[in-house]
Amino acid sequence: MSDKKIIVGLTQGDINGIGLEVIIKTFMDPTMLELCTPVLFGSQKTTSYHRKNLGIEEFSFNPIRDFNVINTKRVNIFNCYEEEVNIELGKSTELGGKYALKSLESAVDTIQKKKIDVLVTAPINKHNIQSENFKFKGHTEYLEQKFGEPGSSLMMMVSETIKIGLVTGHVPVEKISSSITAEKIEKKIKILHKSLIEDFGIRKPKIAVLGLNPHAGDEGTIGNEEKDIIIPVIKKVNTENIMAYGPYSADGFFGTATYKKFDAVLAMYHDQGLIPFKTLAFNSGINYTAGLSIIRTSPDHGTAYDIAGKNQASEESFRNAIYLACDIYKMRNEYKELSANPLKANPIKMER
């Protein structure tokens, strides 16, 4: 495996949010440049505005025009636009969305051309980014269309202590039940299973599947989706050598820390997974889009307009998102090498 430093593409996110603040804070630490080579898709002017606003005097960027001459010892900026932009910290504006999209499109184009290795995205605002070129609920759906097919990706929340995947995402509570099908659950279990093996290096992953209803339906007295849909899917994937267990009653599962016995958890809906995840991970969690051909991570927070420009944002989640993207990049390469050349997997046993 090559020892070349991983090139991390960074999008700037909404220019009125905390995205550039957490990016600057992350790379104030010079050891980050030993781990990876960052390329920020944005603009020197916009970034300098944020730097000055934070009261940071010394923080230099290396502007690049050609992805073949990336400086591996600096924070590189690729100027996606040259103009001065009106920044209104903490406000949702049309420009905020427009320049978030410019950054994202440029980064996506560059990773398609394999000039960057992984993508770490800063938060966007789902409303102001909508336009001719962006008619999606968020990053995940946009990237799925570019680097997968509908339903081929899985939103996964990752922290030191827990990994949680979601069967359904930004769906109103009223429509959760009708959005859950056996096919969808099976697909998500399989994406999760594959990702745990190839992206996280877990050879025999154990997956816990949560029930949909309170007390996992309590034998049918509080809903039937467990009996009718979830249990049959678990049995089916078990016959295909996937170690999935459940369905578990969600409150007890987290209350007794049963999640510690598993490599990952599959939640049926957004808040069922995100509430315990954020309660446990508190500021350090990472959002990972499994199932894509590229590697993309992001912090688990949003634009946080309420604290934008106030120097109050924590860069921990963003930094962790970079670490995770790099780890997955190495793990995928390792997995490819091992599976391409199985004899190397266990060199000692393979002596003849």
Add this chain to the structure above:
Amino acid sequence: MSDKKIIVGLTQGDINGIGLEVIIKTFMDPTMLELCTPVLFGSQKTTSYHRKNLGIEEFSFNPIRDFNVINTKRVNIFNCYEEEVNIELGKSTELGGKYALKSLESAVDTIQKKKIDVLVTAPINKHNIQSENFKFKGHTEYLEQKFGEPGSSLMMMVSETIKIGLVTGHVPVEKISSSITAEKIEKKIKILHKSLIEDFGIRKPKIAVLGLNPHAGDEGTIGNEEKDIIIPVIKKVNTENIMAYGPYSADGFFGTATYKKFDAVLAMYHDQGLIPFKTLAFNSGINYTAGLSIIRTSPDHGTAYDIAGKNQASEESFRNAIYLACDIYKMRNEYKELSANPLKANPIKMER
């Protein structure tokens, strides 16, 4: 206010579960008898079976027949039945339900006659307890019918760090949205508000109301219940001097520990409240039924058949349930005295 020790009625719960184990373990600590006088509604024979099974040699009960001669220095047992009962630890049996109900009915009858002050219930199994006399989803609904009116109670989870009330309880996810009405939310806010004042001694309670949908509906892009139902109710109760805030996006609310700024949280559905509660309280939480004329608490765990009889159950939640019932009893009395005689409330200011 009288200094007499509070008489705590204890139901035994399902005789095949961990109920009697946590009761015995709780009162192994002699200091508990300084706090309160317990009366267990059950049977010496059933209790002795559990005591022996736990390998506990010394633990004496005081059998009583007359509630006027309760021993304030012993654990009193009122024999609700005399017969020997077949106990099958860890199994859901018809007898398990039958003798759980005998205990509950006897305790309810006794608190109605004001011979005990508060009620702490051990867990039942919702299936095997069903009978001619018990056609309810659980304790809460049964007690509401005895000591309130339909919808007059509120399931509340209480711990050191957080109090959470639920608008809807054991409702399948499919039916949550249609179960939520403005009237119901308003009623639950008011029960919660009243309970915080009268039962917990908080003079000006601050209540956080969660949204129903992911991201609290994200301005209508992920559901409309927030705009159409929840926000108008919050505005309405605000005009009635109730400090309710929200609706908050549930995952962020817990992820940023915003709950610490409030006296209580109102969740829209079971898992939205119970998942974060149990994740935070882990084994020490208490279930309190607010809004009833009597005081009833219970531990936040179930019968736990999987560990029944194995001496693995923690009594912490049950002990806390007793503490809380006693605290609420004192607080209600104090509140009654103060509101009956307002001059006593602030004696210094009231000098004339």
